[in-house]
Amino acid sequence: MLLGQQQPSSIKKIKCMEPILEVRNLTCGYQTQPVFTDLNLTLYPGQLTGLVGPSGSGKSTLIRAILGLVRPWTGEIWFRGRRLKPGVAPSLVGYVPQVETVDWTFPVTALEVVMMGRYQKQKILPWSSRRDRQVARELLERVGVAHVAHQPIGNLSGGQQQRVFIARALVGEPEIVLLDEPTSSSDLHVQHELLHLLADLNQQGLTIILSTHDLNSVATHLPWVVCFNHGLICQGQPIDVFTPANLEQTFGGEMVVFYQQDRILIASGGTSLRHQMQDNLPQILRPSNSSKSA
């Protein structure tokens, strides 16, 4: 069973709404090298979306462009019907960075990390009022880590650190939160818990986009997926999008997709694995001629 509020009928409902985010003919790059060209992507309020693609395909660049951290070469990004100023951080958009980019030796507590998000968003002076501390504590409570509020962030487990940064992203009461590879450094159990937390937040009305390499987590937990490789390859529900053809186009290598009822399992392994599995479990391999782009 997929998490999140987007079962097929509600996806149709969502698409009747005004988009929350529109990327129009966007080209971004570094120095003289484009990362993606003329990208168009539309997301709707309430979507819980996985952005998947190989390393270096431009997922972080797209996220950073939406956040105003990368200045587009050409094109526009619209949020709730308003054009975002290039290079300017939009309000009502929260961000959870890749854990690898965070300095965990910085001597702050979990509560202080959340409060930093409050100073940043509201441009208030960098000392805390009772109200700031209360809001930060409530957010830690909401993401299930209030019990570590006074511990140094560097002493927490990877999963707890992720939750603290999710609380920090929620400080400005965003309508949409972007997470850059939130599951990359955690074990399967922590990934599972984190995806459940995101699904709960999504159920409470938050629109969420997360980038990840972890196709099986996306297939199991997320109702919508965008396949990306220096541009949009396809998007839709995992059951439609995760076909061998789409995965090969996205990741550049042969992958085998196993289906059983509404569950999907993806393995890289190419022809030999497919033949091996076909002999043993023919009923759970999608016939290759049923592949289609969404």
Ligand SMILES: Nc1ncnc2c1ncn2[C@@H]1O[C@H](COP(=O)(O)OP(=O)(O)OP(=O)(O)O)[C@@H](O)[C@H]1O
């Ligand atoms: N600050 C930068 N300066 C120059 N090139 C960069 C910079 N940041 C990223 N790149 C390059 O842009 C391309 C896209 O990188 P990006 O980080 O967006 O990919 P990604 O899909 O998020 O990768 P990963 O999954 O490994 O995080 C890569 O070739 C990368 O080397």
